[in-house]
Amino acid sequence: MESATVALGHAHEEHHGPPEAHESSRIDRQTLGILLFIVSEVMLFGAFFAAYFFLRVVVDPPAWPPEPYELPKAVAGINTAILISSSFTIHYALESIRRGNRTGLKLGLVLTWLLGMTFLFIQINEYVHLGFSARDLGFGSIFYSLTGLHGAHVFVGLCLLSFATIRAFRGHFGPKAKDHLGVEVPGIYWHFVDVMWIVVYTTVYIL
Amino acid sequence: MHNPLRSEADAFKWVVVIGGGAVSVIVLTLLTRPVVGLLWAALLIGFGAGFAYRNARGSLPRSVALTRGEDGKHRILVVANETVEGEALLEEIRGRSRGRDCEILVITPALAGSRASHWASDVDEAIELARQRMELSLIAIGRLGLRARGEIGDSDPNVAIEDALRVFPADEIVISTHPPDRSRWLERGVVDRAREQIDLPITHVVVDLAAEHSVR
Numbered sequence: 001m002e003s004a005t006v007a008l009g010h011a012h013e014e015h016h017g018p019p020e021a022h023e024s025s026r027i028d029r030q031t032l033g034i035l036l037f038i039v040s041e042v043m044l045f046g047a048f049f050a051a052y053f054f055l056r057v058v059v060d061p062p063a064w065p066p067e068p069y070e071l072p073k074a075v076a077g078i079n080t081a082i083l084i085s086s087s088f089t090i091h092y093a094l095e096s097i098r099r100g101n102r103t104g105l106k107l108g109l110v111l112t113w114l115l116g117m118t119f120l121f122i123q124i125n126e127y128v129h130l131g132f133s134a135r136d137l138g139f140g141s142i143f144y145s146l147t148g149l150h151g152a153h154v155f156v157g158l159c160l161l162s163f164a165t166i167r168a169f170r171g172h173f174g175p176k177a178k179d180h181l182g183v184e185v186p187g188i189y190w191h192f193v194d195v196m197w198i199v200v201y202t203t204v205y206i207l
Numbered sequence: 208m209h210n211p212l213r214s215e216a217d218a219f220k221w222v223v224v225i226g227g228g229a230v231s232v233i234v235l236t237l238l239t240r241p242v243v244g245l246l247w248a249a250l251l252i253g254f255g256a257g258f259a260y261r262n263a264r265g266s267l268p269r270s271v272a273l274t275r276g277e278d279g280k281h282r283i284l285v286v287a288n289e290t291v292e293g294e295a296l297l298e299e300i301r302g303r304s305r306g307r308d309c310e311i312l313v314i315t316p317a318l319a320g321s322r323a324s325h326w327a328s329d330v331d332e333a334i335e336l337a338r339q340r341m342e343l344s345l346i347a348i349g350r351l352g353l354r355a356r357g358e359i360g361d362s363d364p365n366v367a368i369e370d371a372l373r374v375f376p377a378d379e380i381v382i383s384t385h386p387p388d389r390s391r392w393l394e395r396g397v398v399d400r401a402r403e404q405i406d407l408p409i410t411h412v413v414v415d416l417a418a419e420h421s422v423r
Contacts, residue, residue, distance in 0.1 A: 035212060077233075084226055091219040184215045191218035198222075198229045202248070206233050207241045 028178070034185045038192045041153070045196055048146050049203070055138045066139050069132050073205050079122045080201045083154075086115035087194045090161075090187045097183060100175045102168070105183070109165040112190065116158045123151055143204060150193070150200050157193045160186035211259060228255070281307040284371055285355075286314045286364055287383035288337060291344040293414030296383040301351050303381070303410075311348060311355035312375045315341040316367040334359050364397045368405065379408040386415050 056064055065071055093108025127144075134144035164183045167173065173180040212218060228251045236244030283303055287296055291313065300311065317333040341357040348355040360367025368380065382398050384390040392398070398411045 031213065084222070087219060087222045087226075091215065094215050187215035188212075188218045191215065191222045194222050195225050198225055202229045202232055206236050207245055207248070 028181070030181050030185050031188070034188050038189070041192065041196075045149065045199075048142070048149055049199075052142045052146060052203070055142050059138065061139070064139070065143075066137055069130075069136070069139065071143075071205050072126060072130075075122065075126060076201055076205050079119055079126075080197060082115050082122070083119045083194055083197050086112045086119070087191055089115060090183075090190050094180070094183055094187050097173050097180045098175055102171075102173075105173060105180075106165070106168050109161060109168050109183070113158060113161045113165055116154055116161065116190075120151060120154050120158070123147065123154075146200055146204060150197055153193045153196065157186065157190050160189060224255070279308065280310045282310045282312070282375060282377045282379075284312050284314065284368070284375060284377035284380045285383070286316070286360070286368055286371075286380065287344070287414075288316055288318055288340065288364075290383040290385060290412075290414035290416060291315055291340045292347060293383060293412075293416060294419050295414045296381070296412050297347055297351065299381055299383075299410065299412045300348060300353065303379070304351075304353050309353060311353060312371060312377070313341055313344055313348070313355055313357040314360040314367050314371045315344070315357060316360040316364045317362050319362045333362065364392055365400050365404070368401055372405070377407060379410065380405065381410045381412060383412045383414050386413050 055061075089108050089111040091108075093105050093112065096102075096104025096108055132140045132143075134141050134148075164186050167182055173183055177184070212221065228248075232244045232248045232251070235247050281304075283300065285291075285296070285300060287293070290296060303309075304311070315337040317337040319333050337359050341359065345355050345357050358371065361370055364382070368382075371377070380401065382392075382401060384392045384398070387393050398409070402409050
């Protein structure tokens with residue numbers, strides 16, 4: 001907030017100390033940056049979903065997934081639960097640092113990282129045992145494209161979480177909002193990755 | 208318009224809401240047929256989009272916390288942007304200050320040119336324009352023999368008022384707008400929302416700049 005004072009017709013600048021300026025509906029650059037990046041990512045996923053629905057609705061094969069392929073709904077469901085759990089743990093990490101609880105921050109970040117790694121491991125294991133590849137029909141191509149695209153995002157998220165975790169163990173970050181942007185921004189990205197997986201799982205495996 | 212995704216906490220809420228919706232779609236699909244789940248998903252998406260749009264329009268379900276000064280001064284919070292130099296507004300301020308030891312805070316919201324500019328925080332030019340208007344207004348108020356100071360507020364006038372009340376224990380609020388046929392603030396219900404949210408006397412002053420200029 002900028003301010004100026006005029007007394008009895010004589011204009012003069014006057015400094016106003018605390019409280020700090022309210023930014024209210026304005027957001028800091030780092031958060032704005034990740035939000036704009038997420039908007040572009042939504043468009044990218046949108047393109048892949050468009051291809052998916054084109055194959056499923058417009059090409060309209062007799063069965064989906066085409067015979068004899070079958071998707072492991074249960075295993076992927078457990079994997080979904082694991083990934084959603086990681087949203088709770090990253091949120092716990094951030095709530096902890098907002099209250100000045102550094103142990104909670106570290107614990108939340110480590111748990112999130114482990115859950116993310118578990119998700120990725122299970123997904124790779126699923127690929128190995130699926131029984132079809134990206135070269136098997138349009139179905140195989142779009143399945144591996146969508147889930148692979150998401151897997152790549154999980155990998156990027158894990159890299160960001162690794163940086164945040166290392167910094168947390170080195171004593172970085174503090175309770176003030178500007179002092180834990182290094183966790184806040186990866187946290188927003190991680191939630192986006194989770195939301196995208198919810199959409200991918202529901203669309204590809206269930207519907 | 209309020210950005211519904213401004214922090215990790217907001218993003219987490221989205222995860223919970225979307226996750227909850229997805230669970231209902233999955234359960235329904237597994238119990239019935241995919242087409243039922245698809246219809247339910249479409250319904251939820253439509254409902255969610257409508258709710259988000261309605262919420263983004265600014266129906267804030269909260270009231271603004273107030274503080275009161277202890278020094279016996281009468282404090283007037285003036286909220287105006289393009290009409291901040293209007294004669295009608297100055298006359299209102301003069302009338303309300305007469306015979307009182309008054310402290311006046313003029314809030315000039317920095318109005319972004321578009322919603323995109325607001326969401327992108329691209330308000331540097333708006334802040335500069337608001338600052339210029341505010342300084343002229345302070346000089347005009349000073350000529351009335353009154354002490355006033357000014358601040359640039361958030362581009363949402365209601366948020367700007369809320370911000371100001373955190374640091375300025377106002378006794379009353381004066382909101383100045385263009386006439387109803389030209390006022391975007393009135394179209395957005397700024398005055399009505401302020402009256403709903405704030406338990407203070409609120410005076411709405413209509414400043415017709417075109418009429419004032421033609422008289423001059």
